[in-house]
Amino acid sequence: MAIKDVLKAHDVKPTIVRIKIYDYLITNKNHPTADKLYKSLIDEIPTLSRTSVYNTMELFTRKNLVQTLTIEEKETRFDADTSCHGHFKCTECTEVFDFQVDISDIKHGLPADFMIIERHLYYKGLCSNCRQTTLPS
């Protein structure tokens, strides 16, 4: 399905800015911050503003086209994969990796009448690469 049709299917009008941003997200599954999106796209869209990136991501989140990741304070990241999965952030290279996990049926101690809408699981640690580099023992 073409990108513009994905946007339309989520009730989002396909504009240049939105198509390019969504394209970036699904092409580079790298959980970018707003600033990273801006810097990555400014060459392609020289008139792009940070405001538009924020506007777009707010819209995408509302329309469920992306999910918003809050792993580290001061950096909101976006993920075009809205399915339920975990995130691993390497504290050394700062890369964020997706991982598959089923957290929908974890036994938890919450009262039964709490309504759970979103579930987030993230780990922090060292990825394979950085583990070897920083702990050369």
Next chain:
Amino acid sequence: MAIKDVLKAHDVKPTIVRIKIYDYLITNKNHPTADKLYKSLIDEIPTLSRTSVYNTMELFTRKNLVQTLTIEEKETRFDADTSCHGHFKCTECTEVFDFQVDISDIKHGLPADFMIIERHLYYKGLCSNCRQTTLPS
């Protein structure tokens, strides 16, 4: 054990500011932000500054006296319970609840050579109260 001894046990010199902050955290298990801590303690310690709150929380985190919660962008919260447990944030009343959960042995799809150092699980939704209030059906 007296608070000052808890601090000493974690290699933290017990000063008035530090004792009051730690006292607040274990007395009100309400996952306060830095600003909430500041506002809650300014009456008791009229010379208190936000800087000291930040300094203290950074020290406490480093010395493993508290854990830092990042659930929502733009609000870092602190929890004096450093054991492994989940957090539920009610999006209506903004309250954060602890819940008991065992996530140490969740089956995940990460490569075996990733070194996991921290695990965080949080849910968002509506607590019992707000569920009744906002969905009166």
Next chain:
DNA sequence: GTATCTGCAAAACATTTGCAATTCT
């Protein structure tokens, strides 16, 4: 031509930094 989208500049906020004043031993 009207509604929506975009972008600039300024504002808002949380957090950090540099440095001076204070406190503790």
Next chain:
DNA sequence: AGAATTGCAAATGTTTTGCAGATAC
């Protein structure tokens, strides 16, 4: 006195806001 702690004021960095100009149907 000397080292650590504290607090002020200014700086930083991210996100938001108001509004004007551009774009689309």
